[in-house]
Amino acid sequence: MQVFKFGGASVKDAEGVKNLAKIVQGYPSTNLLIVISAMGKMTNKLEELTWAYVKGEEKAHQLFEEIKTYHFDIISTLFTDHKNPIYDDVANTFVEIEWLLEEEASDSADYLYDQIVSIGELVSTKIVAAYLNLIGCFAIWADARSYIKTDNNYRDANVIWDKTEQEIQKHLPTYLDRGIVITQGFIGGTSENFTSTLGREGSDYSAAIFCACLNAESMTIWKDVPGVLNADPKWFDETEKIPQLSYHDAIELTYYGATVIHPKTIKPIQNKGIPLYVRSFLQPEAVGTAITGVATPLPVPSFIFKVNQVLISIFPKDFSFIIEENLSHIFNILHKNKVKVNTMLNSAISFSVSVDNDEEKIKQLITDLSETFKVKYNKGLELVTIRYYNQQTIDRVIVNKDVLLEVKSRHTCQIVMKDKA
Numbered sequence: 416m417q418v419f420k421f422g423g424a425s426v427k428d429a430e431g432v433k434n435l436a437k438i439v440q441g442y443p444s445t446n447l448l449i450v451i452s453a454m455g456k457m458t459n460k461l462e463e464l465t466w467a468y469v470k471g472e473e474k475a476h477q478l479f480e481e482i483k484t485y486h487f488d489i490i491s492t493l494f495t496d497h498k499n500p501i502y503d504d505v506a507n508t509f510v511e512i513e514w515l516l517e518e519e520a521s522d523s524a525d526y527l528y529d530q531i532v533s534i535g536e537l538v539s540t541k542i543v544a545a546y547l548n549l550i551g552c553f554a555i556w557a558d559a560r561s562y563i564k565t566d567n568n569y570r571d572a573n574v575i576w577d578k579t580e581q582e583i584q585k586h587l588p589t590y591l592d593r594g595i596v597i598t599q600g601f602i603g604g605t606s607e608n609f610t611s612t613l614g615r616e617g618s619d620y621s622a623a624i625f626c627a628c629l630n631a632e633s634m635t636i637w638k639d640v641p642g643v644l645n646a647d648p649k650w651f652d653e654t655e656k657i658p659q660l661s662y663h664d665a666i667e668l669t670y671y672g673a674t675v676i677h678p679k680t681i682k683p684i685q686n687k688g689i690p691l692y693v694r695s696f697l698q699p700e701a702v703g704t705a706i707t708g709v710a711t712p713l714p715v716p717s718f719i720f721k722v723n724q725v726l727i728s729i730f731p732k733d734f735s736f737i738i739e740e741n742l743s744h745i746f747n748i749l750h751k752n753k754v755k756v757n758t759m760l761n762s763a764i765s766f767s768v769s770v771d772n773d774e775e776k777i778k779q780l781i782t783d784l785s786e787t788f789k790v791k792y793n794k795g796l797e798l799v800t801i802r803y804y805n806q807q808t809i810d811r812v813i814v815n816k817d818v819l820l821e822v823k824s825r826h827t828c829q830i831v832m833k834d835k836a
């Protein structure tokens with residue numbers, strides 16, 4: 416069996432849903448599980464709605480109306496017969512949000528977030544499944560919350576693997592024998608049957624979980640790019656597609672911030688040796704990138720950009736050397752503030768880290784660090800990571816930049832820099 420994953424961009428309008436259906440029709444009509452995200456930018460919008468609701472802002476109702484209208488516009492284009500049950504089905508799903516909005520927000524914000532934001536995936540998969548059935552492609556809608564079992568760490572839930580595997584293996588093979596199974600990415604269910612989510616952009620990870628538990632032959636992520644590129648076209652004019660990538664390089668690239676695949680995706684499929692294909696839903700005939708266990712060296716250097724970095728330099732107040740004890744204290748403070756280190760460098764009297772500038776978090780971090788250390792920081796920086804670098808590639812990215820920090824290992828070079836004044 417195979418697993419496909421379609422992200423929000425692929426189902427952002429009625430045309431997208433039709434295109435998805437056309438791709439799917441080119442494959443066997445059983446033993447295919449399709450994981451789908453919320454339509455277009457609906458997760459952002461549902462997030463906005465959640466925060467407005469939590470703060471008790473009137474805007475929540477307006478946003479809710481916009482979200483409903485967006486989906487019903489797509490539905491009315493796809494289903495000309497207004498008696499199609501999808502109209503009621505989607506309306507009933509939205510009632511969950513309606514009920515919440517009628518009351519004041521009293522539960523924890525993270526819990527409420529998961530109950531509200533997950534509706535995006537529930538609705539998108541209902542629409543796609545109904546459309547496939549309408550055009551004669553037998554599709555079974557499956558509720559991912561019954562299969563992906565998690566703890567109740569809302570907004571960043573951890574998968575409980577043994578339970579998940581058990582539920583998936585117990586029920587899904589029978590469905591897969593009968594038709595195409597459509598399910599949601601990003602969402603799971605707790606042992607008390609509340610909805611949880613796996614973290615933003617987590618649908619790739621969901622697909623990998625299904626793959627691993629079903630021992631799938633392959634997984635395919637359908638994207639709006641032709642495959643894994645050596646740089647994000649947002650930052651680079653000339654990008655190249657990487658035809659073959661090892662699991663190891665894929666993990667490295669996503670770890671350093673390549674957004675093409677969610678970082679948690681690779682491990683579960685690597686453990687089972689399942690190949691992952693990244694292909695374009697805009698050019699479904701083209702071969703994309705194959706990510707496998709074969710250790711093919713990357714044919715070209717890869718560039719990963721992160722903007723809005725803060726470089727924080729930490730000195731002991733008494734100018735003593737940076738010793739292990741200081742370092743362990745620094746990492747405890749970073750961990751407590753949930754700040755992820757993008758790169759770091761240790762010298763005799765200072766320790767420097769580059770981190771994402773999440774205003775609130777960084778303010779607290781600097782306050783905490785300043786209790787023990789002298790802290791200097793520099794905002795508005797860029798971090799570029801080059802995998803398989805050489806001097807030429809370094810020279811290329813530092814044109815018109817001042818370099819504040821450079822860290823090199825055998826295959827990877829990281830540079831923190833800012834525009835020349």
Ligand code: ASP
Nearest residue numbers: 452458601615616617618
């Ligand atoms: N819809 C969710 C998000 O936008 C999950 C995903 O797309 O992977 O974050």
Ligand code: MG
Nearest residue numbers: 423452453458
């Ligand atoms: Mg999305």
